[in-house]
Amino acid sequence: MTAAMPGFRLVTPRSLAEALAARAADPLARFLAGGTDLLPAMARGLVEPETLIDIGMIAELAGIAVDGDRLRIGAATTLARLQADALVARHAPVLASAAATVAGPQHRTAATVGGNLCLDTRCVFYNQSQWWRRANGFCLKREGTVCHVAPTGTRCHAAFSGDLAPAAMVLDASVEIAGPGGRRIAKLCELYRDDGAAPLCLGDEELLVALHVPAASGWIADYAKSRVRGAIDFPLAGVAVALRRSGDTLAGLRVALTGTGSRPFRLAGTDAEIGHGVDDAALERLDKLVQKQVSPMRSTMTPAHYRRRVAAALTRRLVRRLFAEAAQPPMRGGGATAPQSEMKP
Amino acid sequence: MKSILRLVLNGRTREDAVSDRSTLLDYLRAVAGLTGTKQGCDGGECGACTVLLDDAPVLACLTLARRCEGKRVETIEGLAPGGRLSRLQRAFHERLGTQCGFCTPGMIMASEALLRRNRNPSDAAIRDALSGNLCRCTGYVKIIESVKTSAAAEP
Ligand SMILES: Cc1cc2nc3c(=O)[nH]c(=O)nc-3n(C[C@H](O)[C@H](O)[C@H](O)COP(=O)(O)OP(=O)(O)OC[C@H]3O[C@@H](n4cnc5c(N)ncnc54)[C@H](O)[C@@H]3O)c2cc1C
Ligand code: SF4
Ligand code: FES
């Protein structure tokens, strides 16, 4: 694979303005964060940038801080840091638990929040070497005309498989984006679209600057994923749940999913459970809701119907467990599912 | 394009001309001549190329050499200056934590990173620290025992 690594130029801007200028100057440039997704993709000929813009030395993209009533996490923050950070443990522990499930420890030393949120979609017909793909006639996502997953269709169904996005979505997070036209803030859900060939609603010249997580007093959240191996593996389905409990009923419920379609998304219709307890009937309703809204396709070796059912099962288990935990007094010192406290600067 | 890379490799400062596309793995094996770091998958899947970058474990095959500018890189060779094995290496030898040996440099560097952070790790912490390293021979049990033995032998 070394031989296949294409030639490119590496530039290392020290400021956001320099990074954006470098991007604007070269239509074939790509931003390089941890490189744990981009470099293997380049070695497989999936992307062929002429310039890599290393965004690891830009101060504005680094660091985790409480900013008013939200937590601001720089896009270049590594997942290892996210796992170990005290502010994250206190205000958004679900992000640390999701980060801990990404790849392996060595990847997480380098891998970043921005790279995880901007991860390319994956498919068993796509994440292959150049010769493998050529032998198979390539595919719609790159260099080919037919989708081997859904040959009669006209779109790519590769699956978004990042673990952080659903965890951030149940916290109602937003992303701060910088581009040639200035800054904008978008809800994280709005960063994605249901198209495996172009999964991000992000201009080519735009850059993720930070993730903003609003204060979530009284919510408790966690993330669970199903995968073939217990480590170094993408989710077949990943589910994040955040809930608030009042007495014996739900006061709030948010569910978000990854790995089951071309975009991570917030499950619609969970508000109908507010005011109810979590009994077998409620879990059955949630199970149906998940099975109806996920859209796994034949993009993994594991059959799509398994991913649909495991997504629903993970949701049921998480909701049941978190609802029970929410009845208990808060654990001292936090922990992955400790109720998230009010933010104070 | 080539440019000068300056880093501290196993405790010694070096300067070499490296190309932008060169990975740390290419640099270590082909330029520095340190072939202890293994090239398993060369795609971030196996952990055989694990080295320490400023004490943290990274995959050399997914690290561009030029991004190590000014940093400390440590490889398996760095653990045995003058050929004298470290306590951790001896533990792998004595507890049969190595068979064919191909995964061993990566296993040892990942374990070394753990032991520097946590001198007395639990089984769970060891398993977690080694969860990015694949071994086709040992079945892992002996590897975990080796790391435990080394930790227990700490003065
Ligand atoms: C063996 C293996 C297993 C893996 N398992 C998992 C897993 O279980 N779960 C998972 O989620 N991921 C997994 N990954 C993928 C990857 O390691 C992580 O998703 C990681 O977080 C990507 O971050 P990065 O900083 O390395 O991204 P990079 O590779 O640097 O970038 C990824 C993409 O995002 C773009 N990008 C990066 N930062 C920004 C930014 N700030 N603004 C705009 N665009 C940006 C890049 O241009 C590129 O297109 C795995 C990878 C490997 C090799
Ligand atoms: S879903 Fe179809 S078009 Fe998309 S990567 Fe897979 S085979 Fe290619
Ligand atoms: S050679 Fe680097 S992970 Fe396999």
Ligand code: FES
């Ligand atoms: S000892 Fe042979 S691969 Fe681990």
